[in-house]
Amino acid sequence: MTTNPSVYKDRVDALIQKSVYISRDLSWLQFNHRVLDQAKNKKRNVLEQLKFIAITASNLDEFFMVRVGSLYNYIDYDKQRLDYSGLREDPFRATLLEQLQELVQDQYSFYLSDIAPKFPENNFSISNIEDLTENERTSANEYFLKTVFPMLTPMVSDAYHTFPMLMNKLLCFGVVTKEIEDGKENNKLSFVQIPQNLPRFYEIFREDEMVFVPIESIIKANIDKLFRNVSITSVNLLRITRNGDYTLEESEDLETDFIDEIKRKLKTRKTGRVVRLEVEPNANKWMMQYLSSKWDIDGYNVFEVPALIDFTCIWQIVNHSAFKYHMPSSKKPVTPITLRFDDTEDNIFNIFKERDVLLHHPYNSIEPLLKLIEAAAEDPNVLAIKITIYRVAKDSRITNALYKAAENGKHVSVLFEIKARFDEENNIREAKRLQDAGCFVIHGIGYLKTHTKMLLIVRKEGDKVTRYVHMSSGNYNEDTSRLYTDIGFITTKEIYAHDVSEFFNAITGHSNPQKYDYLLTAPISMRTDLISLIRQEAKNAKAGLPSGIIVKVNSLQDDKFIDALYKASQAGVPIKLIVRGICCLRPSRKGLSENIEVKSIVGNYLEHSRIFYFHNNGDPKVYGGSADAMVRSFDRRIESLFLFVDEKCKKETMTILDYSLRDNVNTYIMQEDGTYIKPEINNEKPFDAHKEFYKLSEDAIKDVTLF
Known part of the structure; x- marks a missing residue:
């Protein structure tokens, strides 16, 4: 007896909709539809449209190699796999590839009917x-x-x-x-x-x-x-x-x-x-x-x-x-809010020693950080530089500075993650170059990927030592800093310096710190720490106290983290999620997630910053860093999130969330079924966060409120 294909499809669709989670891979397909929608934007010229067509193609190549490839690892080796959608390997393969066929058909149909005819003009x-x-x-x-x-x-x-x-x-x-x-x-x-x-x-x-x-x-x-x-x-x-x-298995063979x-x-x-x-x-x-x-x-x-x-x-x-004149010219970066004052100080160390500085790329240039590292390479008082590297530019000023520092006799420790997907060969080459210069190079930590972004500069100043710390959501890559939205934080506060020093000792040696003051770290405790913060918001809501959660990430996929958000929603906590790509949480489902809203921002810049905001009864806790809310981030990567304690930096980070929530130009709203709609602006004034951040004022960050 054969099953009617339409009946079979109905059963599969019903199973998918029944699940409280959205499939990671089906959610990614929705993301690439949003990228393709950028090509369909009639306000873009033909070259901009072609650019986004090319991006969708590059995305598809990686998706087939990695995600479809991963699925076939199960199918080819007869291993069981249960997707978040509730489907086993074979029916999920059919569903996924059917939807990929539809995406490709949409891609080529638009190219042939709407873009190619514009070439002659x-x-x-x-x-x-x-x-x-x-x-x-x-x-x-x-x-x-x-x-x-x-x-x-x-x-x-x-x-x-x-x-x-x-x-x-x-x-x-x-x-x-x-x-x-x-x-x-x-x-x-x-x-x-x-x-x-x-x-x-x-x-x-x-x-x-x-x-x-x-x-x-x-x-x-x-x-x-x-x-x-x-x-x-x-x-x-x-x-x-x-x-x-491919998966690197942990080896006990030293x-x-x-x-x-x-x-x-x-x-x-x-x-x-x-x-x-x-x-x-x-x-x-x-x-x-x-x-x-x-x-x-x-x-x-x-x-x-x-x-x-x-x-x-x-x-x-x-x-x-x-x-070259047909593509929109890049806007000139503006001076960071936390550096806006009349300062004639030439010594960059003195500038960063006076205050915490938040860099918001690409609206702020990465140049202050590059100058700090290059100055550290030459400064005779700098004793040591420690850094984690995931991806670097092809002709990297950062690795060039580290090379120079080692040549100048400074102690340079580089944790070079050579498992950064599709950048492995470049990373191996750069790591070897630094090693030859005398840098102490560590090639990752076993099966864990080192994804955290940290820099520590140790400098002797008179009779004491000052440690300059940089932590970021983005890579130490001057090329992508002009295309990705990221936050970077520079400080000399001793508590941050102590935490970062301890973290470096933990990931390069056998140290096992009991606690950090301002860091949440993976794979040890980040998931449990974040879930504790979510649960505290739920407790506050149940007690009638103000509460609220805002999370901005690239991807949200960890089921335990999602379950905690579901419970907080049911407790009455208003939750706003800004998720660029994959989102496995199902928003606005009655009895499950009625208080959760999800939006995605896709536009001229690639959203890459990760920020976690907890209202905390009016005394907000705000974290930034490199980690997404994914199983791999919590369990299989060395990650960190850092707490903002400086009021000005905290306020600016909250403004990043505020502007992202107010954006109605690059925004897509996630529906309960996992699809996305672009809201109509109608009589509402357009608010394009990718433009408004260039106009950010001190008054704007002073007045920011999120709930």
Whole structure:
């Protein structure tokens, strides 16, 4: 007896809606829909729209490699998995990939109907070789013969040749040919992989237009030069995505070379199982059956792409020098509120010694922090520098300063997290460079990822030692500081310095501090500490006292944390959540979460700051830091949140929450079913937090109230 597909789907949908949690992966799909909605914004010019199309494509690549790859780790090795949606592995796979198909269809449909038609009026086009003039075709063909042709290597798959190992995320032609063997006509499949170091587009400059010719169009037009005297049946462009998820197991073998283990894991990304096949429409049926069998995939994994395969290639157009004036110019950062006074002091140490400073990026430049680290590298009174690094810029001023400090004889300790996903190779390279300079480099802590962002500078000043502390929600990366919204906090207060010193000793050695005064740390106690703060708000509400919780994070997924919020909501605590991406909490459900509101802010900047606010009966406790409310953050990462005690810094942090809640331009409101709607502004005055923070005044932070 077979089940009616519509009945089966109804049962799956009912099970999903019954769950008190939203699936992490289905919630992520909703996030990428919000990113795609940025491309649909009619106020954006065509290059801005293309930028967001490219971002959605990059997001999808990572999602398939990591999250879909992780799902297949369960399916391929016959391990059970129960998703937050209430679904087991196979029905969840079907649901997830169906929704991914819908997202991709939406992505390409909008590109073809709304974006591509605008190219001519913006003086450029994406054209196949057939659409060029005769002279232009001659030029493109010469480019093929001189540059492209020597790089191409046809790889046949037959009884005499092993099946080639196609590279992850690279464009490839599947070429089906015919030959007669023993009087029978047989198909043969060959692959021609397009080298990754070739530009995706061949550029032609016309008098009033730039023409971008996809490299695959040029190769396809000349494919016969690779298969001379062979009967070609079909030529189809395709691209595979492989499982890029891996888990480092904790090893008790102290002799294991941790770096080599990471390098071995990185290699599996090139050979991991195929989780997605993107292909042109109407591809050769025999080839598709052959590949589906070879890679153990089915129709759910096959994505027919009606236009450019791999929209990340659009960055070549968006970032082209010919269009640099078409993209909105970056606003000039403003002086931080906590540094706004008439100060002629040249010594940067004296400036930070006088007051706590809050940096809010990108509205405030990262320059004060960079100057502090660079000054520390050169200052003869600086004795030591300790820092945790997760991701750095390609040409990092920070690692350059650490290198210089070590050369100058200072003690430099760097906890370099080489397991930062997709940045491992750059981190390994930079860590080796620092180690060669004499830095004490620690490559992560076993199976834990060091995600906390901390800097400690020890400086001798007269007959005493002052410790300069920086803690942040963002990476020590000057490039992303211009694109991500983050908070950074600089202080010389002794209690912070003591906490941070103790924390460094704990994560680099065997120290086990009993308590911290101003830090919440993971994996030891962050979850329980945060839940205690939530429970206190619930107690206050039950006692008739003022209460309230506001949390701003990238992702909210930990079920124990969510359960605590549900109970606080039921106790009458008003709860406002600002969650950029994944949110597994189900808001506004009767009897469960009626007092919880969830919004997401998606716009020109990537929201990255994490802030936790607890009303505390009118004496707010406000924490900032690097941790999201996720299982991995609480259990599998070294994380920290720091308490704001300086009144001015606390007020500014509360203003960040206030402006985020007031934003009605970049805002999406989460519904009980996990979908999001963009609220209508109507007669309400537009409030764009990404613009208003540039205008932030001292009066605004003095008057801030949240409940």
